[in-house]
Amino acid sequence: MISKSISFGKSKYGYYLIILAAALSALIHVISKPMLESSENLIEINPVVMAFLIYFIGGIFFTPIARKTSAISKFGKKDWLFMGAIGIAEVSALITYFYGLSTATAVNASIFSNSEIIFALVIGMMVFKERLHIKECIPFSMIIIGMIALPIGNDLYQNNFNFGHMVTGDLLIILSGILYAIDITFCKYVGDKFDARRVTQIVSFICAGVAISLIAVFEIPMDVDITQLPGILVMSILGTGMSTLFFLMALKMIGTVRTVLLYSTTAVFGVIFSGLFLAEAITTVDIMSLALVLTGIFLLRNRLAGKDDHNVDSDNEITINEITINEITINENTHKNSVNRGKHKSKTSVPHRMKEELIFQGWIGAG
DSSP states (O other): HHHHHHHHHHHHHHHHHHHHHHHHHHHHHHHHHHSSOOSSSOOOOOOOHHHHHHHHHHHHHHHHHHHTOOOOGGGGGHHHHHHHHEEEHHHHHHHHHHHHTTTTTTTHHGGGGGGHHHHHHHHHHHHHHHOOHHHHHHHHHHHHIIIIIIHHHHHHHTTTTTOOOHHHHHHHHHHHHHEEEEEHHHOOOOOOOOHHHHHOOOOOOOHHHHHHHHHHTTTTTOOOGGHHOOOOOIIIIIIIIIIHHHHHHHHHHOOOOHHHHHTTTTHHHHHHHHHHSSOOOHHHHHHHHHHHHHHHHTTHHHHOOOOTTTTOOOTTTTEEETTEEEEEEEEETTTTEEETTTTTOOOOOOOHHHHHHHHHHSSSSOO
16 A cells, blocks of 8 residues: 555656646747747847757756766767767757748647657658558547648648748748657667766757857857847756656656657647737637647557557556566465565666657657
């Protein structure tokens, strides 16, 4: 009974953390939108400059957090090559996202926020030559219709079926989802070897380095108003840094499947925040899109989280001090309960858990 109460209490905090992570991540959509548009009161920030500031501040934020993890000296040439690829893919995704957001609505950007999940699944199926089962085709189609077909179709209808700036912005945000999916795919390699916090720190600085190189090559002006700095700090520390930490903590407390499902509510928070803070119209089409996406993710939850993770997230598992107790064997002769601590260890190895963390940390960017 004591074991169960400890487990349930831990799970409760895990639910709170992942909901908070989703809400903090959604702030990026609404805070960055006004900064990327020209106005009389504020300077329009170039998307590359915005990306540089977010990643540079994020790298500084993760430096003390990653201090006691894997030393940089343990990284080999191949490891640096992969992390360089991750950095290029991730910063390209964020810059593309910001360019798209500058002309698209924050509501649509929120709806598109789960697109990297689907694109990562598609890339995984292409690499490992897997196919969707018949029962998975319907929810997969629901996600595609809700995430892409309905929002873009509605924008085309509003623009008399012309590819205006808004539709172009939608397509750029979807392209950023593809780039994030590539980032997630690369993360699978380093996730088997190194702590996620150290990799997040290094990748943040690599992204900042790529962005500052683009600024130097294309002579992009570093025009930032001092009044915009608090918003950039919130996006870097809360929207990216704290959101990532809460996500990884929740992943260990409540498992992959529940974390995937609850983190997908980022889209819901994004739409709500867009209506409240940016006064954007939330239409019936937007609500239908969200409903289709969330329902599809729920039905496809085991595939999205990974086939091997379903048993790990079973409601019957109780984890105390990293020892998983699956059952209590009753000895009829002595009438005493004995717990097989040594025999029933977690099915998820440490390297595999680290891989999960790296796979899902790619979701905690702009999308």
